Amino acid sequence: MRIVVATEARLQQNEDGRVLTPNPAAGYPTWASYLGVFDEVLLAARVARGAAGDQDGIPVEGAGVRVLPLPTFQGVAAYARRWPALRGALRRAVAELHGPAADTAFVARVPGLVGTVLLSELRRRRVPFGLEVVGDVAEVLADHRPAALLAGQLLACQCRSADAVSYVTRNVLQSRYPARPGVPMMSCPGSLLEDEDFVPLPRRAPGEWGTTGPGHSRPGRPVRLLTIGSQERVYKGHDVLVDAVALMRSNGLPVMATIVGDGRHHDEIVRRAVARGLGGDVRFIRWLGSRAQVRAALDDADVFVLPSRTEGLPRVLAEAAARALPAVASAVGAWSSSCRRATSCRRMIPGGSRRR
Structure with a gap:
């Protein structure tokens, strides 16, 4: 069985086709941790083409992990412009991966723009999904109260719609954005230290x-x-x-x-x-x-x-x-x-x- 993970990480593909990231937390070991349960990890992420000769970065792909490249954007204005292309790419991915065999699980890391578009498509098709809540969008937008209120309500709605939810906190985010009754909730800090x-x-x-x-x-x-x-x-x-x-x-x-x-x-x-x-x-x-x-x-x-x-x-x-x-x-x-x-x-x- 495979898992599709939607992430806000922005990745880069160099001339030889390798997908890289400057962030160690978004490198291959992070995504390979899912292989303890799943046979394959598909990472839905924005991917930009690197400049010629740009070889710096940490590999993202490896054994059991590959990237589903999405249109790249940076910021809300660019997101609005690229939204049709982003939605189209995710619609095609869901249509291809969610077949009669139902051997694909879908997880979105939220809050996030990529995850939000994926969830919209999954809910439209009535496909079960899980969430990883990695932050509080209301605090991020605290200086913009109307936006913070709307974004917080959206995240709360997403959590109530999910079929399983994990949180990076022990109880803080759980209390603010609970899943609906009967849905599995768990605390997964995500700090994999060696x-x-x-x-x-x-x-x-x-x-x-x-x-x-x-x-x-x-x-x-x-x-x-x-x-x-x-x-x-x-x-x-x-x-x-x-x-x-x-x-x-x-x-x-x-x-x-x-x-x-x-x-x-x-x-x-x-x-x-x-x-x-x-x-x-x-x-x-x-x-x-x-x-x-x-x-x-x-x-x-x-x-x-x-x-x-x-x-x-x-x-x-x-x-x-x-x-x-x-x-x-x-x-x-x-x-x-x-x-x-x-x-x-x-x-x-x-x-x-x-x-x-």
């Missing part, structure tokens, strides 16, 4: 840090901050971290930040850092090409920062914890209750660089 992702012992604070605060000396070297996340939308809060670094530097605190991420807001965030005079204090890396590079970045940092305006249960925070890296994160989503129990994690109110 033995090599863990360190055996807690890390010690650098000796040159000393004790900070009123009446105490300041760190003898800059404190190295790290954040990792998509810049496709602003909810990861990288702009907030830039403002926070500027504020700390203006108060004489020696800090430096590394921001890892790419997306349509990347140049905007870089310009924000330059405008605040942080050209030498904030380093930007578009992407890390392997799990080993992610581990190296975490090991080189002193504090991991997650300034998100919304979250589910972010994988990267679990990865930071596995490397014994202290974290400061905004109090949103499912991870907040986990952080409450962790001695190396501090929570902050989302959206403000001056919060303490």
Whole structure:
């Protein structure tokens, strides 16, 4: 039996036909995890043609996993323009894959535009489907209340229509977007960590840090901050971290930040850092090409920062914890209750660089 998984991941196909992603969380190992139950995984995702000579990225396809390429778009306006082509591609895929043998299961990762179009077609054909709820769209759109209300209602309706629902939270998203009575609901955080992702012992604070605060000396070297996340939308809060670094530097605190991420807001965030005079204090890396590079970045940092305006249960925070890296994160989503129990994690109110 095979499974079709609709995802918001944007992939790239290079000249030799390989489908690649800059995001380790969207690479082959993530999708291969379904092979424990299914014989084949078909990934319904947007695929763009790469530029000549572009060979960088993490493979998506492999044994048992292949991609069903969909028309690419970026942003709501482009989605509106490409919607007919996207709907047509998904209609053809469902018609081809859902035959009399019914040997195909359908799952959509929501919230998401690709998943929403697929669900519309599945409901039209009365085909059963499952959902993986990976975030709260109402929090993502919190600054646009009418849009947040409509998107939240849509996600709630999708969950009530599903035949099985998994959530990345233990109870937060379940309480906001429940399935209808009698439908299986489960908690699947989705953070697949391997033995090599863990360190055996807690890390010690650098000796040159000393004790900070009123009446105490300041760190003898800059404190190295790290954040990792998509810049496709602003909810990861990288702009907030830039403002926070500027504020700390203006108060004489020696800090430096590394921001890892790419997306349509990347140049905007870089310009924000330059405008605040942080050209030498904030380093930007578009992407890390392997799990080993992610581990190296975490090991080189002193504090991991997650300034998100919304979250589910972010994988990267679990990865930071596995490397014994202290974290400061905004109090949103499912991870907040986990952080409450962790001695190396501090929570902050989302959206403000001056919060303490």
